[in-house]
Amino acid sequence: MTRHTCALLILSSMLSVSPAVADTRWHAIESIPDQAALTVDVGGKARIYYRIAAAKEFTVEVKGPGRLKIVSRAESPPGTAAVVPYRVSIREGTRTVKEQATESSLTDQAALHGGSAVCKSRTFTWAIPAGAHRIRFTQTGAPGVLVRLLVSNASAASQPMVSISPIETFRTVTVSEGEKMIPYYSVLPGKPVRWRIVGPTRLELESRLDFDPTMRGSQVYRLAVLEEGKKPREFSFQTTKATTASYADLKDRVASKLDRAVVELGAGTHEISVVLRAPASGSVEVHARISEPSAGEEE
Numbered sequence: 001m002t003r004h005t006c007a008l009l010i011l012s013s014m015l016s017v018s019p020a021v022a023d024t025r026w027h028a029i030e031s032i033p034d035q036a037a038l039t040v041d042v043g044g045k046a047r048i049y050y051r052i053a054a055a056k057e058f059t060v061e062v063k064g065p066g067r068l069k070i071v072s073r074a075e076s077p078p079g080t081a082a083v084v085p086y087r088v089s090i091r092e093g094t095r096t097v098k099e100q101a102t103e104s105s106l107t108d109q110a111a112l113h114g115g116s117a118v119c120k121s122r123t124f125t126w127a128i129p130a131g132a133h134r135i136r137f138t139q140t141g142a143p144g145v146l147v148r149l150l151v152s153n154a155s156a157a158s159q160p161m162v163s164i165s166p167i168e169t170f171r172t173v174t175v176s177e178g179e180k181m182i183p184y185y186s187v188l189p190g191k192p193v194r195w196r197i198v199g200p201t202r203l204e205l206e207s208r209l210d211f212d213p214t215m216r217g218s219q220v221y222r223l224a225v226l227e228e229g230k231k232p233r234e235f236s237f238q239t240t241k242a243t244t245a246s247y248a249d250l251k252d253r254v255a256s257k258l259d260r261a262v263v264e265l266g267a268g269t270h271e272i273s274v275v276l277r278a279p280a281s282g283s284v285e286v287h288a289r290i291s292e293p294s295a296g297e298e299e
Contacts, residue, residue, distance in 0.1 A: 026069060026150040032060050039113040040073065040146060046113075049073070049146040052088070052139040059136050064128030066153035074104050074119040075112075075144040082106070084119055086141035090126060092133055098126040100200075100267045118146060124200045124267050161204060161289040168194040173285050175208065175255060177245040184208065184285035187223065192275040195288055199265035205274065206287045209256040211241050219256070221284055222277035225263055227270055234277065235261040247285075255285070 030037060030048045035058045038049045050058060062068055074084040082105055089099040104119035112118055128151070139145040169185040170193070184206075185193045197203060209221045218240050225233040239256040247255055265272075274286055 026152050029060065029062075029149040029151060032058065034058075035060075038146060040110055040118060040148075041113060042110040047148055049112075049148045050137075051075075052137050052145045052147060054139070054143055057136045057138045059134055060149065061132060061134050062128055062151055063132050063153070065130045066128045066151055068126045068128055069123060069150040069152070070100075070125070071121050071123050071148040071150070072100070072102075072139075073110065073121050073146045074142040075146065076106055076117055076119055077143055084142050086139055086145055088124075088137065088139045088145060088147065091136045091138065097135070098124070098266070100124040102267070112146070127202070127264050161202075161291060163287065163289050164195060164197070166193050166195050166288070168192075173250050174248040175245055175285065175287075176248045181248065182287060184287045186283050187274055187276045187286055188283045189276055189280060192226075192273040193286055194274075195272045197265060197270045197272055197290060198268070199270055200267050201265050201290045203263040203265055203272070204289045205235075205261045205263070206289070207237070207259045207261070208242070208245070208285045209237070209239050210247075210250070210283045210285065211254040211256060212252070212282070219279075221279060221282070223261065223284065223286070224275050224277050225261070226273040226275060233263060235259075253283075 028048055032050060035050050038051060040047045040049045052058065068090075070088065070090075072086075072088050074086050076084050083103050084105070085101075085103040087099060087101040090097050100122065102122045104122055106117055107120040110118055110121070137147060163183075165183075166185050170188055170191040171186045173184045173186055175182045175184050187193050205223070205225070207223060209219055211219070218238055220236065220238050222234060222236045224235075237259040239259060242255045242257045245255045245258070247253055263272075276282075276284055
């Protein structure tokens, strides 16, 4: 078994961000009924924030499908700890749909208008389902947390994505399709492929079943995405042989048509394993992409 120790976010030399998706737009929510807008000066630029006070909440309506980006900054009155731990939660009805537990320290690059100190920013995102949603923001752990809210109604398919390399795989297989040469990673019974991914992010898994000479017509296969402490996420596909794709270095197998699975990952580091549930013998090739990471957590 070969082990890949390359860095987490190395872009595949065979696949890059598509120019067609580079125009994703984020729009700040700059007016919320019954909620005072506050100005934070960030690197000489004015940004609109809203305060979540301790034991308080505020409500905002967003429409999907799309994404909501939450940029938070803890307030740190004089005499408090150098590092402020806090948690921001988003609730819809009685259900928590997203939250982030984090910590931050004071920054000299941003200040609440009037000179009050604030902490470095922390960011997380929520994939907004279709329709209108009334969501409530709460926080615990800090005297107050300032949040800047940005929405994007671009479809999930239009989000910039980058390829990632696994930290462990049985083998690498090159798929030739048109003029593209794309690296895939083999999943066999008892031989998963593993990635280490930092969220929040959207994980897309593209997969192809390996057809051997005995396989005819339509075939079914199942993959599972495993993460310690969480319920496995399973995906079942029915597929046939591809007519436009082939393996450049796997001459005794024929690639299937492309299948795709999507997993939303929350904040933090995730150890993800993709395993083959069925068939009991055989193999599947998998290629992974994540949402293009932003450069750091500060604005």
